[in-house]
Amino acid sequence: MLKYSRPPFDPEVEAALAALAEQIPAVTPGSIPALRRAPLPVLSDEALLAVGVTRRDVTVRSHQGAELVASVIARSGHTGAGPGIYHIHGGGMIAGERMTGVGQILPWIVEHDAVAVTVEYRLAPEFPDPYPVEDCYAGLVWTAEHAAELGIDPGKLLIAGASAGGGLAAGTALLARDRNGPGLIGQVLMCPMLDDRDRTVSSAQYENAGLWVRESNRTGWDALLGERRGTDRVSVYAAPARATDLTGLPPAFIDCGSAEVFRDEDVAYATALWHSGVQAELHVWPGGFHGFDMVAPESGIARAAIAARNGWVARTLGARLPDTGGRR
Amino acid sequence: MHHLVGRLSALDPEASETLRIVSYFDVLITRGAGLDGLLRGAAVLSGTVAGAEVRGRVSRRDPDGHPVTAAGETRRSPEMSHGDWTVWLERDGEPGPHDAMIVERLALGVELIEGRRRPEGGFEVVIDPARPVAERVTHLARHRLDPATPVRILATAADTAETGAPSAIVPTRYGLLRATLDVFGKLDPPEPVGFGTWVRADRAPESWDAAIIALRLTDESVPAVDATELGAMLLLAQAYDPQHPHEDVRALAGLDARSAEVLRTLVEADSIRSAAVALGMHHSTVQARHEALTHTLGYDPRTNAGRMRYIAAALLQRLTAPAAPAPAGPA
Numbered sequence: 098m099l100k101y102s103r104p105p106f107d108p109e110v111e112a113a114l115a116a117l118a119e120q121i122p123a124v125t126p127g128s129i130p131a132l133r134r135a136p137l138p139v140l141s142d143e144a145l146l147a148v149g150v151t152r153r154d155v156t157v158r159s160h161q162g163a164e165l166v167a168s169v170i171a172r173s174g175h176t177g178a179g180p181g182i183y184h185i186h187g188g189g190m191i192a193g194e195r196m197t198g199v200g201q202i203l204p205w206i207v208e209h210d211a212v213a214v215t216v217e218y219r220l221a222p223e224f225p226d227p228y229p230v231e232d233c234y235a236g237l238v239w240t241a242e243h244a245a246e247l248g249i250d251p252g253k254l255l256i257a258g259a260s261a262g263g264g265l266a267a268g269t270a271l272l273a274r275d276r277n278g279p280g281l282i283g284q285v286l287m288c289p290m291l292d293d294r295d296r297t298v299s300s301a302q303y304e305n306a307g308l309w310v311r312e313s314n315r316t317g318w319d320a321l322l323g324e325r326r327g328t329d330r331v332s333v334y335a336a337p338a339r340a341t342d343l344t345g346l347p348p349a350f351i352d353c354g355s356a357e358v359f360r361d362e363d364v365a366y367a368t369a370l371w372h373s374g375v376q377a378e379l380h381v382w383p384g385g386f387h388g389f390d391m392v393a394p395e396s397g398i399a400r401a402a403i404a405a406r407n408g409w410v411a412r413t414l415g416a417r418l419p420d421t422g423g424r425r
Numbered sequence: 426m427h428h429l430v431g432r433l434s435a436l437d438p439e440a441s442e443t444l445r446i447v448s449y450f451d452v453l454i455t456r457g458a459g460l461d462g463l464l465r466g467a468a469v470l471s472g473t474v475a476g477a478e479v480r481g482r483v484s485r486r487d488p489d490g491h492p493v494t495a496a497g498e499t500r501r502s503p504e505m506s507h508g509d510w511t512v513w514l515e516r517d518g519e520p521g522p523h524d525a526m527i528v529e530r531l532a533l534g535v536e537l538i539e540g541r542r543r544p545e546g547g548f549e550v551v552i553d554p555a556r557p558v559a560e561r562v563t564h565l566a567r568h569r570l571d572p573a574t575p576v577r578i579l580a581t582a583a584d585t586a587e588t589g590a591p592s593a594i595v596p597t598r599y600g601l602l603r604a605t606l607d608v609f610g611k612l613d614p615p616e617p618v619g620f621g622t623w624v625r626a627d628r629a630p631e632s633w634d635a636a637i638i639a640l641r642l643t644d645e646s647v648p649a650v651d652a653t654e655l656g657a658m659l660l661l662a663q664a665y666d667p668q669h670p671h672e673d674v675r676a677l678a679g680l681d682a683r684s685a686e687v688l689r690t691l692v693e694a695d696s697i698r699s700a701a702v703a704l705g706m707h708h709s710t711v712q713a714r715h716e717a718l719t720h721t722l723g724y725d726p727r728t729n730a731g732r733m734r735y736i737a738a739a740l741l742q743r744l745t746a747p748a749a750p751a752p753a754g755p756a
Binding site: 113 | 445448449451453456457461462465466468469486489490491
C-alpha cells in the first residue's frame with residue numbers, strides 16, 4: 098500500500114479533534130441512521146431571537162410536485178428589499194437538516210439585514226440523485242419568485258453551503274445557469290463536496306485521519322449515486338467537479354483546510370473557475386480538517402477563515418447584479 | 426467547542442472529562458501551540474476569559490477566541506504564577522469543576538514556552554536530540570556529570586512527583602511525560618515507569634527515546650519495563666512510526682477481543698490441540714479459527730516466520746496511539 102505523508106493538523110484544531118475523536122467513527126452505509134440521530138449543533142429559535150432574528154417556515158413545491166419545508170430567517174424588523182441568501186445545509190448528502198450550519202451565515206443576516214432561505218431537501222439514499230440537487234434548485238426558484246414578499250432584492254441573491262451543501266450549491270448554480278434560472282451575485286462554497294471519483298491525493302492522505310474521512314465520503318457518494326459513482330453516468334449537477342465549462346457562473350468564494358479529503362477538488366474547482374473566466378477567491382487554511390471552523394471556531398485559523406469569508410460576503414453584497422428583471 | 430464539551434460532559438462521567446482536558450492541552454503543547462493558542466484552549470474549555478501576564482505583557486482571550494482588551498477584568502481565580510509569568514481564569518461566581526486543572530495545564534504550557542527562552546535552559550536540554558552535543562555537555566557539567574558517565578533516563582507520567590533527581594516535563598509523541606535522570610540505578614520512581622537504556626551521558630537523548638518506548642509497553646500487570654530487556658526489538662520499536670501503522674498492526678487492531686485471544690493462544694500453544702484445551706473450544710472449531718485468522722492476517726501465525734510477524738506486530742500495536750481516529754463529523 099502506498100503511504101502518503103500529509104500536512105499535519107493545526108495544533109489548536111487537533112486539540113479539539115482529540116477531545117471529540119472517540120465519539121465520531123467513520124460513516125458506513127450501516128451507520129447512516131445513527132449519524133442522523135446524532136444531534137448536530139443547531140441554532141435554536143431562542144438563540145436566533147437573542148440576536149434579533151426570527152424564523153418562519155414555508156412550503157416549497159419541488160421536483161415531481163413534492164412539498165418541501167423551508168425556513169425563512171431574517172431580522173425581526175426586516176423591511177424593504179435587502180440581500181438574499183439561499184442556504185443549503187451539509188451532511189454528506191445523507192444527513193443534516195435545514196438549520197444545520199445556519200450559524201455560519203447568521204452574521205450575514207444580522208450585519209447586512211439579509212433574508213435567508215434554507216430548504217429541507219430530500220436525502221440520499223432514500224432519495225438519490227437527482228432529488229437533492231433538484232430540490233435545492235426548486236427552493237432557489239421559489240426564493241427568486243417570492244423575492245418581493247420575502248424582502249429580497251433579486252439583484253443581490255447569494256447562494257451558500259458547506260460540505261455537501263457546498264457541492265449542492267455549486268450544482269444548483271450550474272442548473273441556474275443552464276436553465277436560465279435565477280441570477281446569483283455569488284456562490285459561497287465552504288469546504289464543498291464536489292467530486293465523486295475518489296481519486297485525489299488528498300483523499301488518500303486523509304484516508305483515516307480527521308473529520309469526514311475517505312470512507313465516510315465514499316458512503317455519501319454511494320448513497321447519492323449508487324452504482325453510477327465514478328462512472329461516466331454522473332451529471333455535472335451532482336458532481337460539479339466533472340464540469341468542464343464553468344463560464345457564466347457567479348463569482349465564487351471557496352475555502353477548505355489543507356488537511357482534508359476535499360482539499361484537492363476544492364482547489365481544482367477554483368482553478369477551473371479561473372480558467373473559465375469566472376472570478377473566485379480561494380483560501381486553503383493550513384492544518385484545517387474538514388469543518389474545522391465549526392468544530393473549533395475559537396481557534397486561530399478558524400477565526401481567520403471566518404473573517405475572510407465574512408469579508409468576501411460584505412464586499413459582494415455591497416455590489417449588485419445588473420438589472421435584467423431578475424432573470425438573466 | 427465548549428458547546429460540544431458541555432454536551433459530552435453531560436453524557437460522560439467526570440473522569441473522562443478530566444482526561445479530555447489533559448489530552449487537549451497535551452496536543453496543544455506537544456504540537457507547539459503558542460501562548461495565544463494555549464489561552465484560547467483554556468478559555469474554550471472553561472467557558473470564561475483566560476489570561477496570562479508574561480514578562481509584563483498581559484494577554485486575555487474569551488471562549489470565542491477573541492482577544493479581550495476591555496479594562497473590566499473580573500476576579501482572577503484560580504491563578505498560578507512562576508518566575509516571570511502568571512496565568513489565570515476570570516471568574517466572579519462559582520468556580521467551574523475543572524478550573525484548577527485547566528489553569529494547571531495552562532501553566533505547564535506557558536512554563537515550557539518560557540523555559541525555552543531562558544538562556545540557561547533546564548534539564549530537558551540534556552535529553553533533547555535537537556541540541557548540539559556541546560550544549561548538552563555544558564549542561565551535564567552543571568549536574569557534575571562527565572560526558573562519559575553512564576546514565577539512564579526514566580519516563581513517567583507528567584503529573585508524577587519529582588524524585589529529587591534532575592527532572593523535566595517534556596512533550597513527546599505520546600503527550601507530556603516526565604523525564605528523570607538516573608545515575609546510580611537506585612531511584613524508586615512511581616509506576617508506571619519506563620527505564621531507558623544505559624548510555625554515555627552525552628548520548629542521553631537515546632536513553633530517553635528508549636524510556637518513552639518502555640513506558641508505552643507497561644500495563645497493569647507489568648508496571649515497570651526496562652528498555653534493555655527488549656534487546657534487538659528495541660531497534661524495531663524505535664524505527665516504528667505510530668502515525669502510520671504497518672498493515673500487520675492494523676490487522677491485529679481490527680480483531681475483536683475473542684479472536685485476539687484465540688490468536689494469542691494459537692501462537693503460544695505447542696499444538697492446535699493444546700490451544701483448544703486452553704481456550705475451552707472444540708479442536709475442529711480452533712482449526713477453523715486458525716484458517717480464518719491465517720486468511721485475515723495474510724500469514725500463518727503458527728509457522729516460525731508467522732510467529733515472528735505476530736510478535737513484532739503485537740509489540741508495535743502497543744506503541745500505536747490508542748485512538749487512531751477515523752471520525753465522520755459534519756459534511
